[in-house]
Amino acid sequence: MRNASARQPVELLGGLKQPDNVLESLDEAILRKKSGVPAWNFFDRRIKTHNEAIGLPVGKVLPHPLAHQAMNDRIVSSALEKQRMIYIHIPFCSTICTFCAFFRQAVGSFDVSHYVDSLISQINRLGSRHSCPEASISAVYFGGGTPSLLHQDQIEAILNAVRSNFSLSRDCEITLELRLNGITSEYLQGLRRAGVNRISFGVQTLNTEMRRTLGRIAERNHILSVLHESEHAGFESITVDLIYNLPGQTAKTWEEDLNDLASTPVTGASVYSLIPFKHSVLGKNLAEGKEPPLGGIQNEYEFYSTSDRFFTNLDGWKRFSPVHYGKVGYERNLYNTMRSAPIDILGFGAGGGGRVQGLLYMNPVNVSRFIEDQQNQGDHHLFAVDMDPLFPEAMNCFSLTDSLSLTDTSIPDFLPSVSKTLSKFQEMGAVRYQDGQYELSGPGFFWGYNISAAIAQAIRQDMNTNSFQEVNYE
Known part of the structure; x- marks a missing residue:
């Protein structure tokens, strides 16, 4: 039995604030x-x-030079692991959703092709330090931002780089997050040919008026059409994100969203309560009274209970986590369900983070800085924490x-x-x-x-x- 009581206090890797006690x-x-x-x-x-x-x-924050060296050293040791995952961050959005507080960049301000080249360069450079083909990758996840802003050929090029440098398991789950606006059947078919086998749409709600409040463009009928086209393109795992307790949302409109989705080939759903980040457009509008006030905690509970009953009673579906549901035999949700396991997660791209052999890290969120680092053949602005060995x-x-x-x-x-x-x-x-x-x-x-x-x-x-x-x- 190991005892931690006599150890020196270590630092915490926090978020925006310390959580409630x-x-x-x-x-x-x-x-x-x-x-x-x-x-x-x-x-x-x-x-x-x-x-x-x-x-x-989690441990001690490392200065940039030490972080860069630690990453180079530990990526070699990671090749000995039998199971790992990969996260790839695409930080661009064509429009910024009013509720969003994630790291993203307006697409018009960068040549996306330069970013893709830099991303592939990072994958090739770090991948070249591997020498163990048995170190399989269980899941690859494209997050953002909006990964579907990339052309399907760019997605294929990134996945080809991954396959060239890492050994994917035979049933590797490859997920890509998509917007709904502008998605065509040709694009979906291109993703499927590239090897993507699971897609995730940020639906949030099918109610067109509420989608406008969120800064979303696609209308209800278009959303339903895209979901059906996804099945026709060969996708068997199709997931959506939903948000409840939206401004103006009622029990009736929430039930309509759920019933509409049940008529589609969707096989998974993540269901979240709205978080009105104060610095987001929606957060500011709520604070200034420009949107209807949000319901309180009882309202949240009632919305949650409605969706929980709905999905757990849907034929063939089960609960995967407190916020995720899916159809048995189609949905696995590997990236999220395995993140608490003590396995390595290799993060690529600006703002992409991971953990490798006790090193928790994040690439610089600044896209220009990330590209510059890759041109200089290194991760010179890596943020990293040397995790406590008991972590x-x-x-x-x-x-x-x-x-x-x-x-x-x-x-x-x-x-x-x-x-x-x-x-x-x-x-x-x-x-x-x-x-x-x-x-x-x-x-x-x-x-x-x-x-x-x-x-x-x-x-x-x-x-x-x-x-x-x-x-x-x-």
Whole structure:
């Protein structure tokens, strides 16, 4: 048994802010549950993103020269791993959605072909340091931004570079995020020929009026047409993102969205509550009263419950995570369900991040800087954190919320507070324990990210970590 109690505190890789201390509010949540308070009021605030929830003790931030060298060294060791994933970031958008707070670049300000060349250069350079064909890639994920702004030939060129440098598993899941506007059957067929076998559309809602509020262009009938064309192009795994608690959204319009999707060949759906980032266009409009006010936590709970019942009762579908549902035999959602596993994730492109042999890293988000680095044959502005050596084992605990279950033997000996925390969630009815396995249950699905935050805070407590670092990725 390894003991972390005598260790020096390590820094945290944070997001925009330190998450609420869910651990401190757990006893109050249990009292609320026992006194008959409705499930949506167990906590004062619902945490809505993976990044906000985690705040893990990951180690020491490295200066750029050391980060570059560490990446070069550890990519070699990564070749000995039996299972890994790849993330490829395409940071461009033709229009900026009003609710978006992710890193993206207006496409008109850059020659995208230069970016693609630099991206392929990075893949070739880092891939050339591999020498073990048995180190298979289980999933490749194109995220953004809007990856479908690239021509299908550019997608094919990127995937050819991946195949030339890495060994893909026979059933490797290759996902590409797409916009809906401007997508043609020819484009979809080109993606399928290039090797993409799973596509994900940012639908958010099919209601045309609400889509306009979000800065989305495609109308309902076009969306339905594209989803059917995707099946005709040969895609068997077609997923969508949906958002609830939108300005002006009602129970009726939400049910219409769900029923419309059930009539399409969609095989997976990620369902999120709107996060009104204050610096987004929508966030500012809400603050200035230019949009109808959002519903409160009870409203969120009712929207969530409607969609959860709908998808879990849809023929052949099941729940993959607190926010993702899919059709058994068609949807696997590997990239997201495997991210809590202690495996390497190789991140390519401006703003693309990953982890390699204990090194958590992110490429510079500035596109020009990324291109310049690749022209200079290196990752000279890499942001990297040398993770604590106990961190990979601690990550296993997040399989409870990433993939709905956690065996008690997966909780390391040096994390006794995690088991105690899960016992408290059992009292709430949010977690159940049976035959050596913890599973989310009841309100645990709605409060999934609060549970993640509590686990993260229990890990920090056991690893003697009490600092939180805010990071500028520029």
